[in-house]
Amino acid sequence: MPSPIIAHGLEGVIAGSTRLSRVDGLAGELIIAGYPLEEIAANASFEETTFLLWNDRLPDAAELADFQQRLASLRALPEATVALLRAVAAEKTPPMDALRMAAATLSLGSVEGDANEATALVARFPTVVAAYWRLLHGAEPVTPDPALGHAANYLYMLNGEGPTAAQARGVETYLNTVIDHSFNASTFTARVITATASDLVSAITGAVGALKGPLHGGAPGPALDMVFEIGQADRAEAYLRAKLERGERLMGFGHRVYKVRDPRADVLSAAAEKMYLAGGDMQLYELARSVEEKAVALLAEYKPGRKLQTNVEFYTALLLHGLGLKTALFTPTFAVGRVAGWTAHCLEQRAEGRLIRPGSDYHGGLGRQWTAISERG
Numbered sequence: 608m609p610s611p612i613i614a615h616g617l618e619g620v621i622a623g624s625t626r627l628s629r630v631d632g633l634a635g636e637l638i639i640a641g642y643p644l645e646e647i648a649a650n651a652s653f654e655e656t657t658f659l660l661w662n663d664r665l666p667d668a669a670e671l672a673d674f675q676q677r678l679a680s681l682r683a684l685p686e687a688t689v690a691l692l693r694a695v696a697a698e699k700t701p702p703m704d705a706l707r708m709a710a711a712t713l714s715l716g717s718v719e720g721d722a723n724e725a726t727a728l729v730a731r732f733p734t735v736v737a738a739y740w741r742l743l744h745g746a747e748p749v750t751p752d753p754a755l756g757h758a759a760n761y762l763y764m765l766n767g768e769g770p771t772a773a774q775a776r777g778v779e780t781y782l783n784t785v786i787d788h789s790f791n792a793s794t795f796t797a798r799v800i801t802a803t804a805s806d807l808v809s810a811i812t813g814a815v816g817a818l819k820g821p822l823h824g825g826a827p828g829p830a831l832d833m834v835f836e837i838g839q840a841d842r843a844e845a846y847l848r849a850k851l852e853r854g855e856r857l858m859g860f861g862h863r864v865y866k867v868r869d870p871r872a873d874v875l876s877a878a879a880e881k882m883y884l885a886g887g888d889m890q891l892y893e894l895a896r897s898v899e900e901k902a903v904a905l906l907a908e909y910k911p912g913r914k915l916q917t918n919v920e921f922y923t924a925l926l927l928h929g930l931g932l933k934t935a936l937f938t939p940t941f942a943v944g945r946v947a948g949w950t951a952h953c954l955e956q957r958a959e960g961r962l963i964r965p966g967s968d969y970h971g972g973l974g975r976q977w978t979a980i981s982e983r984g
């Protein structure tokens with residue numbers, strides 16, 4: 608029998624098929640349900656992209672109005688979810704942990720069946736994040752405003768005041784840019800759970816746990832901290848070199864699939880540039896560009912042949928910071944966008960109906976004989 612090929616980290620393995628998104632890591636292209644990311648980022652509302660993922664087509668005007676209304680009607684949280692958030696805010700629990708705990712409660716309130724669960728999860732994630740953020744800072748949650756779109760309402764619930772059109776579009780561009788990305792770690796987690804014939808709320812709760820890690824969705828906070836610590840462009844090289852000499856990773860760089868610049872970084876850096884320009888202060892944006900340039904050059908020097916380029920997280924940090932979001936909100940806001948993609952993958956996996964269960968290569972001992980406890984040691 609030929610010896611099996613072991614793909615550590617499943618690198619290079621095609622673990623299934625999807626119509627939801629295609630990532631071309633060599634060309635630096637991302638397709639969302641047939642549309643280039645740039646088309647979606649420039650034109651779509653978050654509700655339209657969610658509808659597209661779930662239905663494989665864009666809604667007409669009546670369908671969109673109906674979908675927006677349905678999502679808006681499900682934004683309010685079950686009482687038990689709010690009580691949980693209050694209790695964990697008192698313990699200063701980090702927002703991603705609070706989101707993971709709250710996600711597990713979102714089946715409450717007579718939400719049953721895949722379609723209803725998917726809608727409630729997408730509708731309620733922003734409410735959970737915003738309500739928790741306010742509770743954590745001693746403020747009361749803001750009641751969702753059904754007259755506002757999904758993205759604008761998220762900023763409204765966070766800040767207690769309506770965002771400008773530019774701010775709302777900035778966050779909407781971000782949510783659309785991260786909405787789906789083929790079989791990334793958190794999406795794959797959701798698919799594995801769904802494939803056992805479990806429910807969507809369980810699958811999404813698991814996905815939140817996977818997203819939290821700094822090798823996945825937890826990178827933008829440290830990426831921004833790094834830019835702030837560098838402070839001015841002429842300090843970038845020494846700072847980054849010292850980090851690489853210590854064997855540390857530069858957050859916001861490198862990707863399992865992209866070997867060229869992540870196309871999402873292009874979209875988000877353009878959105879960030881527009882926003883900082885409108886705000887009249889380009890200092891941070893320009894500093895980030897210099898840090899990026901230096902980082903990519905040093906990564907080529909320290910890790911030749913690895914093709915480590917800027918990933919989505921670097922400009923996520925810059926854009927969300929420019930929108931007034933604190934660092935601790937970056938990964939939860941990623942989840943607010945990605946939950947639509949997660950649910951779409953769950954629905955696709957449900958239709959496929961095949962258990963995901965890879966094999967493993969055993970490298971433990973063999974032929975051991977049991978020793979009674981009195982004879983051990």
Ligand code: ACO
Nearest residue numbers: 822823824826856857858859860861862863910913918920
């Ligand atoms: N900084 C320094 N070195 C790096 C970096 C980095 N950002 N990324 C990879 N490397 C190095 C590794 O140390 C390794 O070097 P070695 O072969 O000498 O040991 C080599 O490049 C290959 O790295 P792998 O870990 O094999 O690459 P992998 O595909 O597993 O990792 C990952 C991808 C986890 C994203 C990695 O690039 C990384 O840790 N980046 C920093 C964290 C980050 O920005 N995460 C967000 C990713 S985007 C997202 O998930 C939404």
